[in-house]
Amino acid sequence: MSNPNALIQELLNQHCEDMPKGSKSIIIPTIESNLSILDGWDAPLNYANIVKTFTFKNYHQTIAFVNAVTWLANKEDHHPKICFDYNSCEITLTTHNAKGLTMNDIIMAAKINALLD
Numbered sequence: 001m002s003n004p005n006a007l008i009q010e011l012l013n014q015h016c017e018d019m020p021k022g023s024k025s026i027i028i029p030t031i032e033s034n035l036s037i038l039d040g041w042d043a044p045l046n047y048a049n050i051v052k053t054f055t056f057k058n059y060h061q062t063i064a065f066v067n068a069v070t071w072l073a074n075k076e077d078h079h080p081k082i083c084f085d086y087n088s089c090e091i092t093l094t095t096h097n098a099k100g101l102t103m104n105d106i107i108m109a110a111k112i113n114a115l116l117d
């Protein structure tokens with residue numbers, strides 16, 4: 001088994017790909033092995049999506065993060081659901097065109113975590 005940092009770096013080196021309508025979602029073992037290296041991300045809804053809640057000190061920090069995530073989403077053309085409050089932000093990733101999870105969601109999760117490194 002490769003070291004987690006190398007696997008995360010591999011994800012960070014990748015970019016989201018175009019997923020036409022009807023694209024296949026990834027299988028549960030692939031989701032689980034990636035989640036085991038992605039700090040804080042869970043698949044609570046029967047692997048339909050992955051979710052992580054980030055917490056911050058105040059609204060300035062929260063919206064700076066939200067702005068960074070929206071910038072990344074447009075750059076990668078893969079758009080998460082973002083719910084935020086004064087000091088927290090819940091990100092939900094799924095691939096609408098696959099009606100489930102694809103590697104785009106895994107890549108985005110790694111890139112979102114890296115925003116806070």
Ligand SMILES: C[C@H](O)[C@H](O)[C@H]1CNC2=NC(N)=NC(=O)C2=N1
Nearest residue numbers: 077078079080094095096097098
């Ligand atoms: C045409 C465009 O690339 C697609 O509609 C993209 C845009 N962003 C997307 N974001 C997400 N989360 N799922 C998609 O299927 C998706 N499709």
